[in-house]
Amino acid sequence: MSESKIPINTKEIPFQDRYKLLIGSIVPRPIGFVSTISPSGIYNLAPFSFFNGVCSEPMTVLFCPVIRGSDGQEKDTLKNIKANKEFVINIVSEEIAEKMNQCSAEYPYGVDEFKESGLTASSSVKVKPPLVQEAKINMECRLLHLVEIGNKPGSGTVVIGEVVYFHVNDDVYKDGKIILSKLKPVGRLGGTEYCRVTDNFSLPRPTVKVPVSENPNNR
Numbered sequence: 501m502s503e504s505k506i507p508i509n510t511k512e513i514p515f516q517d518r519y520k521l522l523i524g525s526i527v528p529r530p531i532g533f534v535s536t537i538s539p540s541g542i543y544n545l546a547p548f549s550f551f552n553g554v555c556s557e558p559m560t561v562l563f564c565p566v567i568r569g570s571d572g573q574e575k576d577t578l579k580n581i582k583a584n585k586e587f588v589i590n591i592v593s594e595e596i597a598e599k600m601n602q603c604s605a606e607y608p609y610g611v612d613e614f615k616e617s618g619l620t621a622s623s624s625v626k627v628k629p630p631l632v633q634e635a636k637i638n639m640e641c642r643l644l645h646l647v648e649i650g651n652k653p654g655s656g657t658v659v660i661g662e663v664v665y666f667h668v669n670d671d672v673y674k675d676g677k678i679i680l681s682k683l684k685p686v687g688r689l690g691g692t693e694y695c696r697v698t699d700n701f702s703l704p705r706p707t708v709k710v711p712v713s714e715n716p717n718n719r
């Protein structure tokens with residue numbers, strides 16, 4: 501194994517190169533497939549792999565739309581969330597990976613990616629944006645915070661939302677847990693690469709003989 505490292509001063513390289521370092525290093529990334537609705541009622545659907553859970557009390561998720569490098573504009577998803585304060589996170593399984601990718605094309609504002617991809621919009625319970633029917637898990641979310649990080653191309657916004665309603669296909673859910681082998685989630689890697697979650701291994705949590713209150717593993 502090589503011991504030498506290449507030093508990279510992130511302040512001295514263009515944002516596009518910093519982006520490549522991020523997406524090549526933070527892997528695999530989960531994909532939040534986000535449905536929103538425009539003020540005139542048109543649906544929007546786009547994938548975001550700067551996506552993760554935050555905590556469960558309240559049940560909270562985040563994702564990060566960046567300002568487009570091509571035209572310096574904010575993404576349609578963010579426009580809609582600023583207007584309506586709601587969104588749905590749909591989880592991407594192998595079966596819908598290609599359709600998800602189709603929805604990442606830069607369609608003009610007002611184009612409904614459900615129609616473009618052939619995915620089915622079905623009604624949510626608590627929010628206006630629809631569920632992707634073909635996704636095995638859907639999380640209806642209400643906006644909690646928008647955190648703007650910069651205002652240039654490549655800058656982004658952290659969208660933080662509370663999951664107010666959760667849908668899971670019955671064959672994917674047993675004894676309160678999600679069954680990974682049925683969910684078949686897809687992860688994003690660098691460039692146009694994706695991965696399946698199939699080559700798993702298990703590591704039992706270690707026990708440490710320190711008082712419970714001081715044990716950092718006890719989180």
Ligand SMILES: Cc1cc2nc3c(=O)[nH]c(=O)nc-3n(C[C@H](O)[C@H](O)[C@H](O)COP(=O)(O)O)c2cc1C
Pocket residue numbers: 531544545546547548549550551564565566567574575576577578600601603604605606607688
């Ligand atoms: C798998 C995947 C993950 C993506 N992740 C992000 C992301 O985290 N942030 C982002 O701004 N764009 C991301 N994109 C690009 C957006 O999906 C793309 O810009 C899309 O056109 C945005 O749509 P909208 O303008 O309708 O919101 C991703 C694309 C793909 C295929």
